[in-house]
Every structure is written in C-alpha cells, then in structure tokens.
Amino acid sequence: MEITKLESLIKLFGQSNLGKLELAEKDLRIILERQSDTTTLGIKPVEPVSSKPTSSQTTVSLKTETIINAPLVGTVYLAPEPRKPVFVQVGDHVQKGQTLALIEAMKMMxxxxxxxxxxxxxxxxxxxxxxEYDQPLFELEE
Structure with missing residues (x-):
C-alpha cells in the first residue's frame, strides 16, 4: 500500500466517528482503532498534540498484520523433528527470512x-x- 493512501486512510479515520477500521489487501492487513488518553501513529499527526492529553483526544493505533500462506500443498511440520520444540509460537518475535515451519511435499522438505x-x-x-496452496499458516503483527 502506498504511503499516501495510508495517510489518507488515517486522516479519514481520524475525522470519522468509527471506533475501529480493518482493511485487508492481499497479505497485508491494517487495523485502525481508537483508544483513550494518548495518540500513537506510524506517522506524525497533522495537528500538534500537547504532552498532557485532554478528554477530547483519542488514540489511533496503527497495527499492520501480515498473513504467511503455504507456498505449496503438503504436510506442515511446526518443529524441525519429532519431539523437538516448535520453530515459533504465539508471542515470539521473528526476523524476515526466519524459518517458521516446514512443508513436506513429494518427500522434500x-x-x-x-x-x-x-x-x-x-x-x-x-x-x-x-x-493447501495459499492456505494461511501464521499471522504476524509488525
């Protein structure tokens, strides 16, 4: 998603009365959600925000979620070997390129x-x- 589209989306959300907005585009998911007391954005707000929040201020939290899909049909293994710990579990921080699972197809891992x-x-x-091919396997939050 282009940054200009994202900025426009945030601006429109800020002007609306919506409490939460979710947008999914291919393997990218964006969630805009209002919270109380502080403002958290991935970009600078247009209007200056005082260091002491007022009761009229709301928080817009920008979370980007990515879905990791199966690249092929096969049997998924969440651990490198039987009776070994899984590659990753909920709450683990992962780096781009890190192994999350194995899929066995035609006796190839x-x-x-x-x-x-x-x-x-x-x-x-x-x-x-x-x-199945393209089946969601993991949900990552950036």
Missing amino acids: NEVTATTTGTIKKVLVADETVV
Missing part, C-alpha cells in the same frame, strides 16, 4: 519463512496436518 519482521500473533494450523 520446504521451509516456510517469515516475509517480514514482526511478532507471531496466531498459528493458524496444527502440526502434521495437510495444507
């Missing part, structure tokens, strides 16, 4: 890697289950 740096929000599959 294929790595599923993080497409971006972030935190594992959800594991969407169980160990040793068959997955």
